Amino acid sequence: MAILEVKGLVKNYNGVRALKGISFDLEEGEILGVIGPNGAGKTTLVNLISGIDKPTSGEIFFRGERVTGTPPYRMAQKGVARTFQHIQIFPEMTVLENVKAGLHTKGRSGFLACLLHLPGVTKEEDRTTHRALEVMELVGIRDKREWPAAALPYGDRKKVVIARALVSQPQVLMLDEPAGGLNEQETEEMGELIQKLKEMGITIMLIEHDMDLIMGICHRILVLHHGERIALGPPHRIQEDPQVVQAYLGEGF
Ligand SMILES: Nc1ncnc2c1ncn2[C@@H]1O[C@H](COP(=O)(O)OP(=O)(O)OP(=O)(O)O)[C@@H](O)[C@H]1O
Ligand SMILES: [Mg+2]
Structure with missing residues (x-):
């Protein structure tokens, strides 16, 4: 089909x-x-x-x-997710934060709720982190989760962008x-x-x-x-x- x-x-x-x-x-x-x-x-x-x-x-x-x-x-x-031909990475952010950037579309809490640290937000943040770590494990970059993305070798950057696309399931x-x-x-x-x-x-x-x-x-x-x-x-x-x-x-x- x-x-x-x-x-x-x-x-x-x-x-x-x-x-x-x-x-x-x-x-x-x-x-x-x-x-x-x-x-x-x-x-x-x-x-x-x-x-x-x-x-x-x-x-x-x-x-x-x-x-x-x-x-x-x-x-x-x-x-429907995609990766980009030219790697887009946030060099100052950690590898984990780079992967989590792919989940903005799925978050249910609004911008204001995030800003005010309302209870639902923390839970959602936990879920996001959990899912990000799962896909990082899958692509093989979980052990580098706290590295600044700028420190990653090229091959691992390619994995970051795939992990970022995967967090949205x-x-x-x-x-x-x-x-x-x-x-x-x-x-x-x-x-x-x-x-x-x-x-x-x-x-x-x-x-x-x-x-x-x-x-x-x-x-x-x-x-x-x-x-x-x-x-x-x-x-x-x-x-x-x-x-x-x-x-x-x-x-x-
Ligand atoms: N935003 C744009 N503005 C103007 N022309 C564009 C734009 N995007 C693509 N093109 C043109 O459209 C054609 C197809 O480009 P595209 O990037 O889709 O090719 P590609 O098959 O991905 O090539 P490559 O293998 O080099 O990545 C090219 O002639 C390109 O110059
Ligand atoms: Mg192309």
Whole structure:
């Protein structure tokens, strides 16, 4: 069953046609890879689904409900989370605080209640911390919870942003180049983590340039090129698709 349906998505940025009518279904429980050369429209697609940006035209459905143009915090509340291609970290804050930053959307107490330290707030804070520590354990950064984020090596920063997306308990997680900048060993571990998330029941949309990772763990792969969908299918079919090979010629595919 499709957890997410994307129908004819178009995005124009002042004359740049970033997406030219993309349609696909994200099946519940799968890892869908999204690949394509630089500028293909991959991040734009995630921006539109997560609500950071509005499509020029086209529709997005989450569990059958039309969610086109729904703001990011509402999408997060519904269960759609994402990570950003360029790591956004608060260097002065601890690792734990960085992860908890992902839960603002779920807090029930209002701003004023927080300010006045009303009783409900402390409980909520405890719950938040508990959940943050759980996901930190899962991604392997719990032992560094009190470190200032600035002190973390690059590979661990990648884990922080995934943990931050996980605290909102997403049903769909969109990862924008989670292995970018990682070495071979770290990339392998990232693949194992993503598979673990899938086994926990999270549906994954994985944007990556690392073909070994993509081919190794994705059930299906969507290929974008110049804002168009040029292929969608299982890894072995994508690898031998002439249009895909052509798009990647000279790019080491
Ligand atoms: N906010 C924006 N304003 C103007 N143009 C944009 C904006 N965002 C994306 N674009 C353009 O849209 C096209 C698709 O960009 P996008 O970032 O989605 O590509 P990508 O597939 O994620 O590439 P990469 O692999 O380099 O991350 C590019 O031509 C890009 O310059
Ligand atoms: Mg991108």
